[in-house]
Structure formats: C-alpha cells, structure tokens
Amino acid sequence: MARRWTNDLTQADVTPKALWLNRRQIMAGMAGATALSMAGRGAMAQGLEPNTLEQISSYNNYYEFGTGKEDPMRYADALQVEPWSITVDGMVDNPGDYALADLLDGLDIEERIYRFRCVEAWSMVVPWNGVELSDVLDRVGVQSGARFVAFETVVQPDNMPGVRRGVIPFPYIEGLRLDEARHPLTLLATGIYGEPMPKQNGAPIRLVVPWKYGFKSIKSIVRITLTDTMPETTWNNLNAREYGFYSNVNPQVDHPRWSQATERQIGGGLFSRRQDTLMFNGYEDEVAALYEGMDLRENY
Amino acid sequence: MASVTLAQRINRAQRHVPAWPIYLIGLAWMGWLFWLGLSGQLGPEPINALERDYGLLALQLLVATLVVTPLRRFTNVSLIKYRRALGVTAFLFLLAHFLVWTVLDLQSLSRIGGEIVKRPYITIGFAAFLMLIPLALTSNNLSIRKLGPLVWRRIHMLTYPAILLGAIHFVWLVKGYPWEPFLYLGAVIGLLAVRLIPKRRQSRAAPPMGAAATR
Numbered sequence: 001m002a003r004r005w006t007n008d009l010t011q012a013d014v015t016p017k018a019l020w021l022n023r024r025q026i027m028a029g030m031a032g033a034t035a036l037s038m039a040g041r042g043a044m045a046q047g048l049e050p051n052t053l054e055q056i057s058s059y060n061n062y063y064e065f066g067t068g069k070e071d072p073m074r075y076a077d078a079l080q081v082e083p084w085s086i087t088v089d090g091m092v093d094n095p096g097d098y099a100l101a102d103l104l105d106g107l108d109i110e111e112r113i114y115r116f117r118c119v120e121a122w123s124m125v126v127p128w129n130g131v132e133l134s135d136v137l138d139r140v141g142v143q144s145g146a147r148f149v150a151f152e153t154v155v156q157p158d159n160m161p162g163v164r165r166g167v168i169p170f171p172y173i174e175g176l177r178l179d180e181a182r183h184p185l186t187l188l189a190t191g192i193y194g195e196p197m198p199k200q201n202g203a204p205i206r207l208v209v210p211w212k213y214g215f216k217s218i219k220s221i222v223r224i225t226l227t228d229t230m231p232e233t234t235w236n237n238l239n240a241r242e243y244g245f246y247s248n249v250n251p252q253v254d255h256p257r258w259s260q261a262t263e264r265q266i267g268g269g270l271f272s273r274r275q276d277t278l279m280f281n282g283y284e285d286e287v288a289a290l291y292e293g294m295d296l297r298e299n300y
Numbered sequence: 301m302a303s304v305t306l307a308q309r310i311n312r313a314q315r316h317v318p319a320w321p322i323y324l325i326g327l328a329w330m331g332w333l334f335w336l337g338l339s340g341q342l343g344p345e346p347i348n349a350l351e352r353d354y355g356l357l358a359l360q361l362l363v364a365t366l367v368v369t370p371l372r373r374f375t376n377v378s379l380i381k382y383r384r385a386l387g388v389t390a391f392l393f394l395l396a397h398f399l400v401w402t403v404l405d406l407q408s409l410s411r412i413g414g415e416i417v418k419r420p421y422i423t424i425g426f427a428a429f430l431m432l433i434p435l436a437l438t439s440n441n442l443s444i445r446k447l448g449p450l451v452w453r454r455i456h457m458l459t460y461p462a463i464l465l466g467a468i469h470f471v472w473l474v475k476g477y478p479w480e481p482f483l484y485l486g487a488v489i490g491l492l493a494v495r496l497i498p499k500r501r502q503s504r505a506a507p508p509m510g511a512a513a514t515r
Contacts, residue, residue, distance in 0.1 A: 055344040067478045070343060120475070122345060168476045238476065257419055257473070259411070266344045270337045274407055 050113055051124045055267045057198040061118065062219055063168055064153065064160040065200070071162070072200035078159035079199045079220065086205070090150075090225040093141025100204055103139065104190070107131040111194070112187055114210035116217075117249045117281045123263045128208055130189035134182045142178070142226055149181040150174070150231035151207060152223035168238060174218035175231030175245070176209065177290075185210055185286055188221075211280040211287045213247045244300040248291070249281035253300050307376040319385040326361075326389035330354070330396055347404045354397035359470060359484055361390030362463045366491040373499075384439050387459070391436040398429055421472035428465040431458045460495075463488055 062072035084100040109129050117123045137149070153172035157163045163170050180186065187208040190197055197203040202219025209216050215235055225231070235243035242256050251261045262274040280287050291299070333353055337346035342353075365387045372378045406412050415422050435456055437443070444452045467485040474481055 051344075059344045063476065067474070067476060069345065122348070165479070167478050254418075257421060259415065259418075262411075264345075264347070264405075269340065270334075270346045270350070270404060272347065 048113070048115070048125050050127050051265075051267050053193050053195065053198075056124060056126055056192055057200055059122075059124075059266055060200045061120075061214065062162075062200055062202065064155070064162045064170065064172070066162045066165075067167055075161055076199035076203075078156075079154075079203065080156060080159060081199065081204045081220075084204050084222075086221060087223045088140045088225075089223070090227050091143040091146040092226050093143060095140070098140075103136060104131060104188075104205075107135050107139075109190065110187075112185075112189075112208075114185075114187075114208060115278075115281050115283075116208075116210065116214055117263060117277065119213035119215055119243070119247070119255060119260075121255075121258060121260060121263050121277075122266055123277075124266050126208075127193055128187055128189040129191035129194060130187040130205075130208065132184055133186045133188050133207070134184065136188055136224075137181065137226075140224075140226075145228050146226040147178050147228050148226075148231050149176050149178060150223075150225040150227055151176075151218045151221050152225075153202075153218055154220045154222045168234060171222075172218060172234045173231065174207070174216055174233050176207075176216070177230075178226075179290055180209065180287075183287060183290065185283060211249055211283040213249060215243070216247050246291075246296075246299050248287075248296065248300075249277060250279060250296055250300070251277040252279075253297055310377050314379070314381060319382045322382060322385035322389055326392060329357070330393065347400065351397060351400045351405060354393050354400060355470070358390050358393035358397055359463075359466050361386050361393060362459070362466060363484065363487055363491070365390065365459065366463060366488065370491060370494045388436055388439050391432050394429055394432060421469050424465045424472075425469035428462040428469065431462040431465075435459060435462075460492055464492065 058073045059069045060072040061069070062076065065072045065075040085097045086100060086103055087097050088103075089095045109131060111127060111129055113125060113127045115123060116126050133149075151174045153170075155163055155171045176186070187210075188205055189202075189208045190205050192198065192201060197206065202217075202221075205221055206219040207217045207221065216233075230245060233243075233245060235247075236245055249260075254260050260277055263277045264272055264274050278284070333342070333350060336342045337350045340346070342349035365383050368379050368383045368386075372380065402412050406415065416426050417423070435458055438447065438452065438455060447455070467481070467488040471481040471485050
C-alpha cells in the first residue's frame with residue numbers, strides 16, 4: 001500500500017512484545033522500574049514513550065459499558081464481535097453490508113504510533129495497527145457530491161450495561177469532513193501492539209484521528225455513511241457549547257469547564273508531570289492546511 | 301411502640317461505642333488510598349483516581365453529618381455524639397482532595413489561581429472548602445465555650461451552603477448524565493428541605509444541637 005505518511009516513530013520504538021508481556025508481570029512489584037526505562041529507550045529519544053498495552057486497555061472511555069474509566073475493561077468482554085459487518089451507505093458506488101474481512105481484504109495493515117489526546121486533558125501514546133480510511137473509502141467508491149463521512153457504533157443492549165442505563169443517547173455517532181477522512185493520518189484501526197483490538201478499545205474496528213480529541217475516534221464501527229450534509233455527532237448533540245464538530249486538539253481553545261493548555265500522559269504514576277498540549281496534538285505540519293482560513297476558535 | 305424501643309436500644313448501645321475511631325479509620329483509609337495510588341493499584345491514572353476518591357469520601361461524610369439531626373427528629377435515634385468526628389474527618393478528606401488537586405494535579409500556582417477564577421465548578425468547590433475551614437477549626441469544646449452555643453451554631457450553619465455547593469460541584473464536573481452525582485445532589489437537597497418542615501412541639505424537642513455536641 002502507498003505509504004503517504006511516514007511515522008517519525010518506527011518499529012524500533014514499539015516495546016518488543018516479550019518485554020511488554022513481561023512488564024505486566026513485573027508491574028505488580030516495584031522491581032519493574034529498570035525494565036520499564038529500558039523498554040522505553042528508543043521512543044524516549046524522541047520524547048515519546050508508547051504506553052503499555054495494559055495501560056491502554058485499562059483506562060478507557062466507552063460509555064456503552066459505563067462512565068467509569070475501568071468499566072470498559074470490566075464489562076467489554078461481553079461485546080459480540082463475531083461475525084462483524086459494516087453497513088456502508090449514502091453517497092457511495094458500492095453500498096451494502098460488508099463483512100469486516102471483505103472490507104479490509106488486501107489492504108495493508110500498517111503500524112502507526114500516534115499520540116492520543118482525550119478531551120479530558122489526559123493523553124497516551126498508542127501503537128495502532130490499521131488501514132488508512134481513505135483506502136476503504138476508495139473500495140466502496142465515494143460519489144462526487146459527498147462531503148462528509150458519518151460513523152455509528154454498535155449497540156448491543158444485552159451486552160452493554162451503559163446502554164441499558166442510558167447515560168448518553170445511543171448509538172454513539174461521529175463524523176468527519178471528507179478531506180479529514182481522506183487524510184493519510186486517519187486510520188481505521190484493528191489492533192494495538194500487533195494484537196487484535198481489545199474490546200474495551202473498540203473492537204473489532206475503530207476510527208483513529210490523532211489530531212482530534214479522542215471522542216472523535218469512534219469505536220466498534222457498524223455503519224459508515226457518505227453524505228453531503230454535516231452529520232450530527234453525539235457529544236455535539238449533548239452539549240454543543242462544549243463539543244464542536246471539529247474538536248481539533250487546540251491548547252489555545254479551552255473546554256468551557258477546564259483548560260486544554262496542558263495534559264498528563266497516562267502511566268506516569270502519582271508524581272507525573274503535566275506537559276504542554278501541542279497544536280493539533282503535534283500533527284500541525286500534517287493537518288493545518290485542512291483548516292486554512294478557518295477561525296479555529298469559532299470552529300472548535 | 302416497637303420503633304421507639306429500637307431507637308432507645310440504639311441510643312443506649314452507642315454509649316459504649318466511642319467516636320474517636322472515626323478519626324482513626326478515616327486517616328487510615330486516607331493513607332491506604334494514597335498507598336494504593338503510589339503502588340500503582342488505583343489504575344494507570346492514580347492522580348485523578350485519588351482526587352475523585354478523596355472528594356467523594358468527603359461528600360459522603362458531609363452528607364452523613366446532615367443525616368444526624370433529621371434522624372433524631374424523626375426516629376429519636378441520636379447519633380449526635382459522632383457528628384463532630386464525621387464532620388472533621390470529612391474536612392480532612394476535603395483537605396486531601398484539595399492538596400491532590402493543587403500539588404499533584406495542577407502543579408503550579410498560576411494554574412491553580414486560573415482554574416479557581418475561570419471554572420465555575422472549581423470556584424464553587426473552592427468556596428465550599430473555604431467555608432468549611434472555620435467550621436473545622438471551631439469543632440472543639442473550647443471554641444463552643446468561647447463563642448457560646450448560639451454564635452457557634454450560627455457559624456456552623458455554613459455547613460448547609462457548603463455541602464450544597466459540594467454536591468453541585470460534583471454534578472457540574474462530570475460529562476454526560478451519570479446518575480451518581482445527581483443522587484448526591486438529590487440527597488443533600490432532601491436533607492436540607494427536611495429541616496424546613498416546621499417543628500410542632502418546640503418544648504419537648506431534644507436539647508440544642510450545640511449543647512449536645514459538647515458532650
């Protein structure tokens with residue numbers, strides 16, 4: 001597949017599997033400190049250390065399973081991911097229900113180490129595995145009038161305690177402008193650390209848009225719709241003042257209830273330092289052109 | 301009447317149960333939670349977990365202090381002996397909540413000042429904390445003697461707005477509409493509203509709150 005975007009982090013920066021598997025056992029004791037610093041060495045040279053799989057899969061927002069950060073880890077086991085099909089509809093040449101394997105067949109599963117910045121001002125570094133959304137869009141054939149892509153998360157009330165409680169309206173819906181969706185950074189991720197996507201992280205397939213707040217990166221996708229109108233999105237519907245359609249990471253535009261100027265990377269322990277949040281989450285060079293001429297304070 | 305007998309039995313039994321273990325258990329719990337955070341057992345984001353746990357425990361204990369008076373009024377069960385310990389322990393958790401937020405979470409004075417001024421939910425949480433400082437400082441027999449029970453009681457009425465602000469602080473900081481914060485807010489409003497029900501037999505009422513608390 002065409003590698004239209006190159007990682008500034010490489011395979012060498014991913015903690016070797018043996019080490020992170022090992023680390024999970026070591027973590028129980030404090031003795032893990034040396035192993036941890038050794039493992040992160042490659043990435044730390046560039047100021048980034050990928051989080052462990054354990055961290056990535058134990059601190060999640062997936063409200064279908066509850067609002068607590070540990071709820072998804074606790075309950076997502078019940079999520080049924082086999083068989084999985086995705087309905088592709090709207091302004092496409094080849095609409096239909098696609099089995100997941102058919103939709104991805106022949107596409108190159110790449111490894112992408114991305115910063116992940118939650119709107120709640122915490123962050124992680126995640127080594128995703130996935131395909132570029134653009135390649136999937138090519139496969140289904142986007143019609144010329146389409147300007148937006150809408151996504152929808154699965155709803156399995158029997159398996160999802162948060163859905164039964166109705167803490168927010170479900171199904172969870174998200175959307176991107178077509179050029180955002182087409183951007184080579186935008187991923188449909190199917191795994192982390194070379195492992196299948198953990199259910200609490202949005203198995204079997206989820207969106208990853210690294211320059212936007214995490215809630216844009218919708219999990220467990222069952223519908224992709226091409227449209228010519230800006231799609232509704234869940235958090236925007238809930239509170240438009242706090243969550244805009246774009247929701248690009250922007251340290252200069254605060255969430256009305258908290259500052260977005262800094263963030264804390266998960267995994268640093270009780271004395272973890274805050275770090276400055278980067279414009280577009282550090283992907284300014286790659287994506288700033290998408291928003292040229294737009295007032296980012298207006299279009300938050 | 302069965303309920304009266306039960307109330308009397310509870311009141312009699314608590315003569316043998318001192319209040320001081322509440323402080324001890326509270327402090328031990330606080331330390332235990334800190335240790336869990338330190339040793340990686342509060343999940344991968346222990347600062348946030350500790351902040352939330354300390355804050356929630358403070359609110360729970362404050363709600364418990366609000367229960368004491370209506371409980372005595374409507375059931376004759378008097379737990380007033382424990383109210384000071386509950387209130388002071390609540391304040392200690394609130395102090396810990398504040399320290400985790402300032403020292404571990406925000407890590408800079410300018411950020412702390414900015415957040416208190418700019419974020420209404422933090423402004424009211426901070427206001428509640430400030431209101432409770434004089435109450436914690438005067439929760440001792442000497443202060444009651446010096447101030448006199450009437451002045452002391454008036455000062456301690458600050459608990460009502462403080463706890464209400466604390467509950468609003470909780471509702472205001474969450475995303476979406478989880479039920480838990482609303483449950484606390486509902487409980488606080490309910491416990492405050494109950495106090496507005498006019499008393500029928502003022503003469504037969506229990507001794508004044510301040511006086512009782514001196515025991």
